[in-house]
Amino acid sequence: xxxxxxxxxxxxxxxxxxxxxxxxxxxxxxxxxxxxxxxxxxxxxxxxxxxxxxxxxxxxxxxxxxxxxxxxxxxxxxxxxxxxxxxxxxxxxxxxxxxxxxxxxxxxxxxxxxxxxxxxxxxxxxxxxxxxxxxxxxxxxxxxxxxxxxxxxxxxxxxxxxxxxxxxxxxxxxxxxxxxxxxxxxxxxxxxxxxxxxxxxxxxxxxxxxxxxxxxxxxxxxxxxxxxxxxxxxxxxxxxxxxxxxxxxxxxxxxxxxxxxxxxxxxxxxxxxxxxxxxxxxxxxxxxxxxxxxxxxxxxxxxxxxxxxxxxxxxxxxxxxxxxxxxxxxxxxxxxxxxxxxxxxxxxxxxxxxxxxxxxxxxxxxxxxxxxxxxxxxxxxxxxxxxxxxxxxxxxxxxxxxxxxxxxxxxxxxxxxxxxxxxxxxxxxxxxxxxxxxxxxxxxxxxxxxxxxxxxxxxxxxxxxxxxxxxxxxxxxxx
Amino acid sequence: xxxxxxxxxxxxxxxxxxxxxxxxxxxxxxxxxxxxxxxxxxxxxxxxxxxxxxxxxxxxxxxxxxxxxxxxxxxxxxxxxxxxxxxxxxxxxxxxxxxxxxxxxxxxxxxxxxxxxxxxxxxxxxxxxxxxxxxxxxxxxxxxxxxxxxxxxxxxxxxxxxxxxxxxxxxxxxxxxxxxxxxxxxxxxxxxxxxxxxxxxxxxxxxxxxxxxxxxxxxxxxxxxxxxxxxxxxxxxxxxxxxxxxxxxxxxxxxxxxxxxxxxxxxxxxxxxxxxxxxxxxxxxxxxxxxxxxxxxxxxxxxxxxxxxxxxxxxxxxxxxxxxxxxxxxxxxxxxxxxxxxxxxxxxxxxxxxxxxxxxxxxxxxxxxxxxxxxxxxxxxxxxxxxxxxxxxxxxxxxxxxxxxxxxxxxxxxxxxxxxxxxxxxxxxxxxxxxxxxxxxxxxxxxxxxxxxxxxxxxxxxxxxxxxxxxxxxxxxxx
Numbered sequence: 001x002x003x004x005x006x007x008x009x010x011x012x013x014x015x016x017x018x019x020x021x022x023x024x025x026x027x028x029x030x031x032x033x034x035x036x037x038x039x040x041x042x043x044x045x046x047x048x049x050x051x052x053x054x055x056x057x058x059x060x061x062x063x064x065x066x067x068x069x070x071x072x073x074x075x076x077x078x079x080x081x082x083x084x085x086x087x088x089x090x091x092x093x094x095x096x097x098x099x100x101x102x103x104x105x106x107x108x109x110x111x112x113x114x115x116x117x118x119x120x121x122x123x124x125x126x127x128x129x130x131x132x133x134x135x136x137x138x139x140x141x142x143x144x145x146x147x148x149x150x151x152x153x154x155x156x157x158x159x160x161x162x163x164x165x166x167x168x169x170x171x172x173x174x175x176x177x178x179x180x181x182x183x184x185x186x187x188x189x190x191x192x193x194x195x196x197x198x199x200x201x202x203x204x205x206x207x208x209x210x211x212x213x214x215x216x217x218x219x220x221x222x223x224x225x226x227x228x229x230x231x232x233x234x235x236x237x238x239x240x241x242x243x244x245x246x247x248x249x250x251x252x253x254x255x256x257x258x259x260x261x262x263x264x265x266x267x268x269x270x271x272x273x274x275x276x277x278x279x280x281x282x283x284x285x286x287x288x289x290x291x292x293x294x295x296x297x298x299x300x301x302x303x304x305x306x307x308x309x310x311x312x313x314x315x316x317x318x319x320x321x322x323x324x325x326x327x328x329x330x331x332x333x334x335x336x337x338x339x340x341x342x343x344x345x346x347x348x349x350x351x352x353x354x355x356x357x358x359x360x361x362x363x364x365x366x367x368x369x370x371x372x373x374x375x376x377x378x379x380x381x382x383x384x385x386x387x388x389x390x391x392x393x394x395x396x397x398x399x400x401x402x403x404x405x406x407x408x409x410x411x412x413x414x415x416x417x418x419x420x421x422x423x424x425x426x427x428x429x430x431x432x433x434x435x436x437x438x439x440x441x442x443x444x445x446x447x448x449x450x451x452x453x454x455x456x457x458x459x460x461x462x463x464x465x466x467x468x469x470x471x472x473x474x475x476x477x478x479x
Numbered sequence: 480x481x482x483x484x485x486x487x488x489x490x491x492x493x494x495x496x497x498x499x500x501x502x503x504x505x506x507x508x509x510x511x512x513x514x515x516x517x518x519x520x521x522x523x524x525x526x527x528x529x530x531x532x533x534x535x536x537x538x539x540x541x542x543x544x545x546x547x548x549x550x551x552x553x554x555x556x557x558x559x560x561x562x563x564x565x566x567x568x569x570x571x572x573x574x575x576x577x578x579x580x581x582x583x584x585x586x587x588x589x590x591x592x593x594x595x596x597x598x599x600x601x602x603x604x605x606x607x608x609x610x611x612x613x614x615x616x617x618x619x620x621x622x623x624x625x626x627x628x629x630x631x632x633x634x635x636x637x638x639x640x641x642x643x644x645x646x647x648x649x650x651x652x653x654x655x656x657x658x659x660x661x662x663x664x665x666x667x668x669x670x671x672x673x674x675x676x677x678x679x680x681x682x683x684x685x686x687x688x689x690x691x692x693x694x695x696x697x698x699x700x701x702x703x704x705x706x707x708x709x710x711x712x713x714x715x716x717x718x719x720x721x722x723x724x725x726x727x728x729x730x731x732x733x734x735x736x737x738x739x740x741x742x743x744x745x746x747x748x749x750x751x752x753x754x755x756x757x758x759x760x761x762x763x764x765x766x767x768x769x770x771x772x773x774x775x776x777x778x779x780x781x782x783x784x785x786x787x788x789x790x791x792x793x794x795x796x797x798x799x800x801x802x803x804x805x806x807x808x809x810x811x812x813x814x815x816x817x818x819x820x821x822x823x824x825x826x827x828x829x830x831x832x833x834x835x836x837x838x839x840x841x842x843x844x845x846x847x848x849x850x851x852x853x854x855x856x857x858x859x860x861x862x863x864x865x866x867x868x869x870x871x872x873x874x875x876x877x878x879x880x881x882x883x884x885x886x887x888x889x890x891x892x893x894x895x896x897x898x899x900x901x902x903x904x905x906x907x908x909x910x911x912x913x914x915x916x917x918x919x920x921x922x923x924x925x926x927x928x929x930x931x932x933x934x935x936x937x938x939x940x941x942x943x944x945x946x947x948x949x950x951x952x953x954x955x956x957x958x
Contacts, residue, residue: 023895023898026898027894027898068582093920093921094921095917095919095920095921095922103547104915106917107911107917109917109919109921109922110921111920111921111922111923114901114902116934117902218700221697221700225876225877225927225928225929226928226932228933228935397704398704404957406957411957415506416502418957419502419505419506422593422951423593423596425951426949426950426951426952427951427952427953427954428951428952428953428954429953429954429955430953430954430955430956430957431955432586432954432955436583438574438585438586438588438954440574440588441572441574441590442572442573442574442588442589442590442952443574443588443590443952444590444950444951444952446949446950448704448949449704449705450704453705454707455595455949456707456945456948456949456950458950463950466935469935470905470925470927470934470935471905471923471925471935471937471942472901472904472905472906472907472923473905473906473907473921473922473923474906474907474908474909475906475907475908475909475911475917476908476909476910476911477909478883478885478890478897478909
């Protein structure tokens with residue numbers, strides 16, 4: 001499908017239409033908004049294999065993965081339908097007045113939350129369903145009464161069209177104003193920037209690259225009236241393996257790292273990109289189990305040619321840094337011979353799993369090694385002892401996740417290290433892997449910059465709607 | 480007292496010291512933080528009349544007002560001490576795991592809030608106690624475990640020093656690390672900007688002018704790692720008077736407006752700067768009661784020469800706009816004759832109450848009339864009917880407050896107008912006045928830009944700490 005960028009007129013029309021829909025939609029009955037979200041979920045399920053096949057064709061993601069993602073997408077829509085219906089997000093609070101207080105009588109103050117207004121949602125390339133047209137951002141904005149304009153991702157336009165039509169149909173079924181949902185395409189970046197700059201847009205949500213997220217966020221802040229813009233961007237998701245865990249759980253660590261590094265061709269925001277380990281015999285055991293698993297991984301096609309070429313370029317740059325060693329390199333094509341740093345054949349977007357290694361001193365003095373490489377790759381940082389971990393944690397930028405593998409008792413003198421990870425990450429994982437984000441009440445999918453543009457919010461889970469609401473107080477009651 | 484600006488070295492030392500204090504302070508016992516805040520309150524009270532006399536001399540605010548402000552300041556400190564002690568702000572949430580879930584076991588996720596890090600607090604000129612060194616920003620940051628660096632306001636340096644010493648003494652009494660609190664002076668703007676740009680600073684809070692707030696906020700966003708910066712800046716606090724209320728409550732409206740416009744010499748962020756009224760006989764009644772009250776107001780000295788000259792300049796500019804009429808003009812000096820637009824004597828910082836009037840069409844086409852003038856002045860906008868109110872509300876920028884005077888039944892067809900005010904303001908007042916901010920659980924002292932830089936938060940009340948915390952989730956338990 002050829003993507004034609006929306007014109008400036010189409011951007012303006014979508015923004016004006018969303019603004020016109022905001023009053024009636026935000027005043028609509030909670031049960032109606034719930035019905036709308038449930039109708040979208042039912043509609044998506046009704047597309048059946050058509051949707052899965054289309055998404056698989058456009059993204060090359062495995063069908064099983066897409067079926068799971070569809071389940072999550074529909075579960076999110078129904079979760080936010082329940083929240084909308086129960087009016088939970090309103091969080092009314094009444095502070096009673098006291099007419100007899102001196103020197104001034106105390107008025108009653110009642111507070112509640114209200115929606116911010118039209119929200120622009122940017123579809124993500126790596127989750128064509130769960131973080132795209134009817135994904136978590138759209139569901140949470142619609143639940144609280146914000147109209148949504150989706151800027152569809154050019155990597156899966158047909159999937160976007162299929163889902164977009166379902167949302168529009170559901171809106172029509174519920175007799176909602178037309179502007180409650182619209183979708184625009186863009187072959188480049190202009191439509192997105194123009195949407196964010198449009199004075200009718202009151203908030204934005206984005207999941208994607210650091211450069212894209214920062215550009216849109218800066219456009220949101222440069223407006224005459226700046227708006228909240230929540231971008232979930234870049235995370236290296238460090239894993240720290242303590243010696244006791246390395247010794248006791250070598251096979252779990254190796255198998256889990258393999259799955260976590262290569263799942264979805266490494267194209268997950270929570271893929272572990274750094275593994276800190278002590279250079280000892282126990283580490284050697286799990287590393288020697290991991291290396292053949294990664295080396296034998298089948299090559300797989302990445303989401304877009306741009307993601308693939310960026311991944312390759314960054315890996316090549318990293319390989320040229322003095323002190324960086326290649327530990328594992330899968331075949332770039334199933335038929336090819338194993339090569340060290342095997343270049344991808346021209347025109348191919350096949351990515352092969354790559355594991356590199358570096359010593360802790362080189363890591364600490366080389367900021368380029370701290371950056372995310374989006375793809376099936378990770379970097380092992382060999383430390384002298386767990387005492388190096390604190391310095392490494394301090395050197396990291398903000399993260400979505402940080403993971404610790406440790407045996408009972410190994411962390412008893414590590415409080416400052418634990419505290420430092422809390423300061424760096426939105427989710428701290430113990431003896432597990434960061435990929436696979438649970439969608440629930442306690443979910444935090446956020447973190448300090450550059451993981452997101454505002455660490456005080458989450459983009460996944462029941463609190464994701466908090467990005468799109470603000471409190472209002474009423475002094476005295478309207479009689 | 481001469482103010483000497485802190486050097487770059489002093490800024491760096493304060494930031495490093497705050498960063499060093501963050502780990503131990505944020506890990507300190509909740510009861511210790513509570514004791515610290517209570518010791519500050521007790522210490523401020525212990526300064527007795529010394530503090531009040533000093534603040535009165537530096538600000539020219541009335542002693543009764545300052546005594547009230549001291550009470551509020553100490554009440555805020557004790558309120559946040561209670562919050563700290565009860566660990567309320569942590570808001571722990573546990574989502575149980577399910578090891579038997581397929582295809583993947585469900586891990587336990589537990590979320591809680593953690594402090595952001597060192598916070599820079601900017602003292603406000605108009606609240607030398609409640610929004611200054613140990614004001615609400617400092618109390619809420621300290622309560623959740625954030626070290627604080629105060630940039631003292633140059634308009635009340637001795638008051639700041641007195642309170643700053645109390646905070647330092649209280650920190651020493653509680654054996655807290657030195658960097659938990661420090662204070663720097665600045666004769667200009669450089670120290671504040673350098674503090675906000677310092678990489679060790681993790682958040683900022685400001686109450687003051689739009690230009691100052693926007694400058695600091697932009698500096699916070701331009702950092703390599705942008706940080707939350709909450710600026711409470713500019714608000715015109717519109718009041719809409721419906722005809723029934725005008726007819727039924729003329730004297731309450733006139734007396735309340737007079738008090739609200741002239742209280743604290745109009746130097747309150749919630750002073751009503753715009754009053755929308757229908758041009759009818761009922762309006763004439765309250766207006767004719769208000770005009771002599773304002774005309775006879777005693778002149779009073781403003782907080783600083785700069786605030787005074789800005790107020791005079793903006794009033795003069797407004798007076799020259801075609802269609803703007805002078806309705807009331809108090810004497811600039813108690814001895815002087817009444818003049819229309821009486822100029823202040825050279826060198827004086829005495830402000831006289833001024834009431835101007837304009838018709839709704841001129842108001843709507845003249846953006847300059849929508850801006851705040853900080854001082855004892857307001858603008859009456861004469862409308863043809865309450866049907867004009869919706870258009871006026873839509874034309875306004877974001878506000879801290881919006882007020883409606885109406886009799887029962889007068890608002891029954893005004894839902895879209897009410898909704899529009901909710902969209903524009905953080906607090907909607909019915910049949911009251913916006914000045915006088917209750918400090919409690921339901922307080923919202925915030926609002927869309929330019930009222931603040933982030934309408935999702937409040938700078939007053941028990942939720943003010945939410946500006947300085949973020950959620951962290953823990954996956955699995957540390958065994």
